[in-house]
Amino acid sequence: MxxxxxxxxxxxxxxSANSSHKPNRVIDAMSQFMREGYAPIGRSSYTLASDASNAYEAARAKVARFINAPSPREVVFTKNATESLNLAAQSWGRANLNEGDVAVLTHMEHHANIVPWQMLAAEKGLEIRWVPLTADFQLDLTSLDSLLRGAKVFAFTSMSNVLGTINPVRELCDAAHRAGAIAIVDGCQSVPHMTTDVQAWGADMLAFSSHKMCGPTGVGIFWARESLLDAMPPFLGGGGMISEVRLDGFTCAELPAKFEAGTPPIVEVIGLGAAVDFLSEIxxxxxxxxxxxxxxxxxxxxxxxxxxxxxxxxxxxxxxxxxxxxxxxxxxxxxxxxxxxxxxxxxxxxxxxxxxxxxxxxxxxxxxxxxxxxxxxxxxxxxxxxxxxxxxxxx
Amino acid sequence: MSNLEDLYREVILDHYRTPRNKGELPPPAVCTEGSNPLCGDEIKIFLDVRDGIVHDVRFSGHGCSISQASASMMTTAVKGKPVDAVRAVAKRFKQMMTIEEDDGSTPADVKLGDIEALQGVVKYPVRIKCAVLGWNTLLEGLATVGA
CATH class of the missing domain: 3.90.1150.10 (Aspartate Aminotransferase, domain 1)
Known part of the structure; x- marks a missing residue:
């Protein structure tokens, strides 16, 4: 290309901050999978389907290693990073935030990490506070602790999509935790370009997209600590995310299937796995x-x-x-x-x-x-x- | 470079560098705001319409060369004209920009004059909305004054 x-x-x-191009091995992995390995995953027991399921889960494991997640069970595939952030707001936020609760964002967020919180705030009566910027467009951390006081969630970008500013993620996660808030990282701009280590960061949730990191469009990633995911209600309902459905209700599947309703972007996830291999080898x-x-x-x-x-x-x-x-x-x-x-x-x-x-x-x-x-x-x-x-x- | 010269014709750059009728009109002139959320362009059109005539018009705001030049050329084309004639010119302009069909309702003698220099914009679909912003805002303004 x-x-x-x-x-x-x-x-x-x-x-490339908008979207990246794809190396041949990503294109080849997807086309080879469609030519030789394609089958629906997770449901059928014939050989082809179980091979496809294994390939899909192998890609999940690669993504987990790439961000140093403790377990692939914590990696959820979505449609894009925007959906990942909406998942955070609609699932975790809706279950955990109530009238008068405080969410803290920053002045350098992408609309995808603003609007989902504003939607929830309008519905629930939340207060949104904003971390200001310094004259040279860094986050102004002087009043961070007071802004975070009483907050339940601090959602921020690891790198500005406009300015390229790299934020001190570890420091921001620590500040959130000191205040008793969870830390949600919008990693869209940093994950494709530098090492990601959710454990070293001490982050609670991370959203990023495949298409900015040499992978295909159509798949985003949502990572959250397992204890959080376990307690969160499902976001979208349907096939694949249930363990049992009766006329009077349903029970959820195990992680991460609980958050992957419907047929997922199988081919795209295979492509993302190849992109992770490509980046990891370099x-x-x-x-x-x-x-x-x-x-x-x-x-x-x-x-x-x-x-x-x-x-x-x-x-x-x-x-x-x-x-x-x-x-x-x-x-x-x-x-x-x-x-x-x-x-x-x-x-x-x-x-x-x-x-x-x-x-x-x-x-x-x-x-x-x-x-x-x-x-x-x-x-x-x-x-x-x-x-x-x-x-x-x-x- | 020939393509770009087609887009940035001298008459367009002239209106961009030296916009005509830029500024505001005090009430009772009517102010209508328009914006292009995707590119952040914002425009205000001030209209003094009496007895079916656009006696005066001004525009303010900021945007790219195409949106600014188009608004400037528009003001020179509509000032002093009857509202019906203004609507006809606006319709002809939108037809040139390919966003309205030529349904034959606009008389053939409605001429665009200098504004035809904006024809080159059609080849750049994302810029059409820049060229049309001022015109749509003007039409909204006319609707507001009930003209």
């Missing part, structure tokens, strides 16, 4: 090292060429940020920036990035965002730098 040319020129895909430290180098290179290249004409939002130290930049360029509207860059096959995203509260703090209705991944390289950065020159020649 990334070798593809458009209009006779190579493409420079700088939208090593997440190596992925992170590559991205720090590239971020450093990009920051220097953009600043050397354009100086104060370009404003890159967020931390300047590449150790404190991911390879995602939001920027403003010479007062040109981000849509116009991205339109001109598109002519040079430089693909960036323009818009509010589903984080409108954060955009208001930045003071912009939209930004242009360039985001890189393990397959991005210095050529992509150079193409961005060159193409921006054309933006200034038009506007």
């Amino acid at each position: 990334l070798q593809r040319q458009v209009g006779g020129k190579p493409i420079h895909y700088l939208d 090593g997440m430290n190596e992925v992170r090292r590559h991205e720090i180098e590239l971020t450093n290179y990009a920051y220097r290249a953009l600043k050397d060429r354009y100086g104060d004409d370009i404003t890159i939002h967020g931390a300047t130290n590449p150790e404190l940020r991911g390879a995602t930049f939001s920027f403003a360029f010479r007062g040109v509207h981000p849509h116009d920036v991205s339109q001109v860059l598109d002519q040079h096959n430089v693909y960036v995203r323009a818009g509010h990035h589903c984080a409108k509260p954060l955009m208001r703090l930045i003071g912009a209705n939209a930004t242009a965002r360039a985001s890189m991944y393990l397959y991005s390289n210095e050529n992509d950065v150079d193409a961005l730098v060159e193409a921006l020159d054309d933006v200034s020649s038009i506007f």
